[in-house]
Amino acid sequence: xxxxxxxxxxxxxxxxxILASALLVxxxxxxxxxxxxxxxxxxxCAPVTTAxxxxxxxxxxxx
Amino acid sequence: MTxxxxxxxxxxxxxIALWSRRGHGQQGARAFFTASGQFGAVLFxxxxxxxxxxxxxxxxxxxxxxxxxxAFVLWFFGYILLACCCIYFLGPWIWRAGRLYGSATIxxxxxxxxxxxxLELLIAxxxxxxxxPIGTMQFTGLRLVLGGLAPEARPVLLTGAAxxxxxxxxxxxxxxxxxxxxxxxxxxxxxxxxxxxxxxxADWQAVPAVAQAVPAPAATQPDMVFAISTILLxxxxxxxxxxxxxFLFSAKNPQAIRRAQVAAPxxxxxxxxxxxxxxxxxxxxxxxxEPDYVFLAVAEVLLHPAAMGLVMAxxxxxxxxxxxxxxLAIGPLVTRNLAPNLGSAAQQRWSRWVVAxxxxxxxxxxxxxxxxxxxxxxxxxxxxxxxxxxFIAALLxxxxxxxxxxxxxxxxxxxxxxxxxxxxxxxGLNLGVIGLAANIAVLAGVTLLRPRNGGRSVVSxxxxxxx
Numbered sequence: 081x082x083x084x085x086x087x088x089x090x091x092x093x094x095x096x097x098i099l100a101s102a103l104l105v106x107x108x109x110x111x112x113x114x115x116x117x118x119x120x121x122x123x124x125c126a127p128v129t130t131a132x133x134x135x136x137x138x139x140x141x142x143x
Numbered sequence: 144m145t146x147x148x149x150x151x152x153x154x155x156x157x158x159i160a161l162w163s164r165r166g167h168g169q170q171g172a173r174a175f176f177t178a179s180g181q182f183g184a185v186l187f188x189x190x191x192x193x194x195x196x197x198x199x200x201x202x203x204x205x206x207x208x209x210x211x212x213x214a215f216v217l218w219f220f221g222y223i224l225l226a227c228c229c230i231y232f233l234g235p236w237i238w239r240a241g242r243l244y245g246s247a248t249i250x251x252x253x254x255x256x257x258x259x260x261x262l263e264l265l266i267a268x269x270x271x272x273x274x275x276p277i278g279t280m281q282f283t284g285l286r287l288v289l290g291g292l293a294p295e296a297r298p299v300l301l302t303g304a305a306x307x308x309x310x311x312x313x314x315x316x317x318x319x320x321x322x323x324x325x326x327x328x329x330x331x332x333x334x335x336x337x338x339x340x341x342x343x344x345a346d347w348q349a350v351p352a353v354a355q356a357v358p359a360p361a362a363t364q365p366d367m368v369f370a371i372s373t374i375l376l377x378x379x380x381x382x383x384x385x386x387x388x389x390f391l392f393s394a395k396n397p398q399a400i401r402r403a404q405v406a407a408p409x410x411x412x413x414x415x416x417x418x419x420x421x422x423x424x425x426x427x428x429x430x431x432x433e434p435d436y437v438f439l440a441v442a443e444v445l446l447h448p449a450a451m452g453l454v455m456a457x458x459x460x461x462x463x464x465x466x467x468x469x470x471l472a473i474g475p476l477v478t479r480n481l482a483p484n485l486g487s488a489a490q491q492r493w494s495r496w497v498v499a500x501x502x503x504x505x506x507x508x509x510x511x512x513x514x515x516x517x518x519x520x521x522x523x524x525x526x527x528x529x530x531x532x533x534f535i536a537a538l539l540x541x542x543x544x545x546x547x548x549x550x551x552x553x554x555x556x557x558x559x560x561x562x563x564x565x566x567x568x569x570x571g572l573n574l575g576v577i578g579l580a581a582n583i584a585v586l587a588g589v590t591l592l593r594p595r596n597g598g599r600s601v602v603s604x605x606x607x608x609x610x
Contacts, residue, residue, distance in 0.1 A: 091228045098221040098374065102367065113344060114422025115415060119216055123415045126408040129224055133231055133405040142398070 086140035094129040148452025163323035164316035172487040173247045175317035176475045177392035188403035193325025198284035198462035205421035206435035218370040225378035231404040233382045235397030250480040257545040267480035270385045273526045278505025281462040306502045312467045321467045331457035340416025342445040343423035368571035376575040380528030386472035470498040525575035529555040541598035547589035555582030
């Protein structure tokens, strides 16, 4: 488990977030700047992924 | 004014390329093609994002939103984001594998790990075939930008000048020039997108929307089977792109790769701005000459001509940086792998001819419409990902024989090609996934029947302290 958690945090979790943004956000949610809420959630995955990779870098095993 | 600013930035890029070679006048072939081990995290970051976001990202993404709605955004954004994670985990091992054998290309590594010339040739030839359309795609985008800049000039002269500039980058300092020009390109690209996107958002309510000349496409739902399979396939396939191996080899150490990949997703915050630019055009009656010109059409409306020159230069550089790195990937594939036994100096000398021929072919293909290349471009990720099972086997599984790797690649490529040419329905699944499954099945089957004796894995070799 100690070697597996970085893969879960840095790879599986970002994938889950990407899929959640597509599957869980309702279709009829309002748009902002012409962009759907699902796509805003998708774009928000980028800074979250940076934070997750930073956790892996800081506390995970060295490359 | 626009043209003057544009030309000044192009001249600056050439100056940066010349400056990048200081202290590195006499480079060996590996250093020339991969800047081996010379770049820290910051320069590596710029090179990696420079290689990722091409003219297609800057023009094609908003063009796709403008033209066809947002169904493609999920898989397009999703795979690039997940690719950052894949490079974070696999990149350090690709770096170590290259260091272990002194590789400059993917075929170098496979040849040396399995001691197989046929495997080297197979991967070199398929890589070249897959890389050829990228040049055409970049020249097609450059033609659009340069045509907007000087509509009265003959397009072939403009793209020819762009090709010469790219050739100059390559000849001057190899991958070092690409990396340093990528810094300029990325600063201009981010600045342009922030400027145009920011002004569009600021102007959103200030200018009342006019009657729409082009009705905005209705919101479209992505095909989830296709989207998920494409995200997964292209994210892992991204790690096997030939020019990406070259930029991974350029890192000073594996930690530099990881530090750069931690920051890489932040660069993707440009996508909402690009998308807002496309929806701004739809809502404000801006009609581009063709969908891919929508970002530049909005910039023309919102910006001063001098700032427009900056934006045009950013778009042109985004094409030229990718083009130069593809040149630097194709050159050694020919001079190191197709024609082996050339010395270091001869590799560099012959690579220049190969690069010149590649640029000329790409330019002519773009001028003729590039139909064949556009079709071949669809195969890019289907093909590049087929080396992944072999690479994972090299990392971890010493009993996998070379016949299994060759059989897997041939089966994967062959099945994808047959399905693609035959238009066989596969339930929305990305064809590359089917090819990859066939590849893995063949690799596993042949290994079970004829396991290799006396092999070693890259991981065990690295742990034994050989790299």
